Amino acid sequence: MATTAANTQRQTIGYEEYSLYSSLSEDELIKMAIQQSLEEDPVGQPAAQSPQKSMVAYAGEVAAPSRASPHNPAYHICPRQRLAAQQTGRAQPSSSGAAWGVRRRYDSSTSQSVEIDPVVAAIKDGDEKAVRNMMKSGKNLSVPNKDGWIPLHEAAYYGQVGCLSLLQKAYPSTIDQRTLNEETALYLATSRGNLDCLLTLLQAGAEPDISNKARETPLYKACERKNAEAARLLVQYNADTNHRCNRGWTALHEAVSRNDLEIIDILVKGGAKIESANVYGITSLFVAAESGQLEALRYLARCGADINTQASDNASALYEACKNGHVPIVEFLLSQGADANKANKDGLLPLHIAAKKGICE
Known part of the structure; x- marks a missing residue:
């Protein structure tokens, strides 16, 4: 039992804080855990803590929804969510939108009743008469709330095009106004798939x-959502197909x-550069191979994309396909003349990584 309690205590300690507690015995760790639990108030709010104890309390706050990669960096909860996580004892949804790209308006799982602003309630219900009155x-329906949201943002979020039109015409200068997360009404409408708005x-x-704080534009969000109609509309209205996020x-x-051929076609015909590379030197063809x-790989090859493209560590598209076991990709790249003798920065060839991974086809 003592071992279990001590292990539980260790699990609350983040990797970077572990060295602070590695010298403590199991009994000392158990006492610390008991003392910490006694210092919490009835609703789970920690009492004033020393800096060392605060580090323990923060250890479980950050959750990563998926493995970090060059195009999917580690996710961190913002300061406001850290406070919420402390208050409720669990991690909160991302205000930047790990799932939707926009903040959650209301958390139905909370036990506390939330008083909804009558303006927001009217917009959510699509009550144009109430908004007009x-x-x-x-x-003044152009005043932002504490999150920087104005009624126009609410209308775009909820997809209430009638209310949105009323507000836009009444306050035309707010059309590109941003929230505190630097999201415009257009970004919110795109994120939610509200095509009329x-x-x-x-x-x-x-x-x-x-763009928002991550330099993601509405067009980027349309691609992320696999919303071809939204992407087509944005390109028709001259959205920059080569804009880069951070x-x-x-x-x-x-x-x-996302292997979305329809959107890929829209973007390429709209002027997207197929050889554009990200901060790691990765092109779109490299992404397809990796x-x-x-299908996306075949499309890009037909458009003349470089089959032998290499990332900043000199890994080729063929090398990555071998590393990840994508046999059909390897076969296609070789059929298109991919150079099997291009080594990465460590001198490894595609053949080496294929042998290491046990790919014998």
């Missing part, structure tokens, strides 16, 4: 290339990683 009464905003003159990833990289997306 509020404006007639002199209420998306088209209405574009027709009203919304700027299609305003990792150098373009919309084409994103579409290729992730086993054969």
Whole structure:
């Protein structure tokens, strides 16, 4: 039992803090765990702690939804979510949107009742009459809330195109206004797949290339959501098909990683550069080979993409396909004349990595 309690205590300690406690005995660790639990108030809010104990409390706050990679970096909870995680005793959804790219409006799992702003309630219900009456009464519906959201953002988020049109016409200067996460109404509409709101905003003159804090544009988000209609609309309204996010990833990289041929075609015909590389020197064809997306790979090859493209560590597309066991990809690349003698920075050839992985086909 003592061993179990001690192991539980160790699990709450992050890797970077482990050295602080490695010299403690199991009994000392158990006492620390008991003392920490006694210092919490009835609702789980830790009492004032020393810096050392605070480090333990923060150890379990950050959750990574998937393995980090050059195009899928490690995810970190923002400070506001850290506070929420402490208050509820569990990690909260991402305000930047690990699932949707936008903040969750209301968490139905919370035990506390949330008082909804009457403006938000009216917009959520699509009550145009109520919104119009509020404006007639002199209420200013262009004032942001604590998250930087204005009613126009709410209308775009909830897909209420009637309310959105009313608000846009009443406050035309707010069309490109950003939230604290630097999301515009156009970005929110795209993230949620609200095509009517998306088209209405574009027709009203919304700027299609305003990005969020991660430098992701509405077009990038459309590719992430595999929403071909949204991507087509944005390209028609001159969205930049070569815009890069903060990792150098373009919309084409994103579409290729999802093997979405329709969107890939829209982007390439809209001017996307097939040889654009991210911060690791990875092109779209490299992404297709690395992730086993054969249809996307064939499309890019037909467009003249470099079969022998290499990342910044000199790994070739063929090397990555061998490393990940994508036999059909390897066969296709070789049929297109891929050089099997290109070594990575460690001098390893595709043949070496294939043998190491036990790929004998």
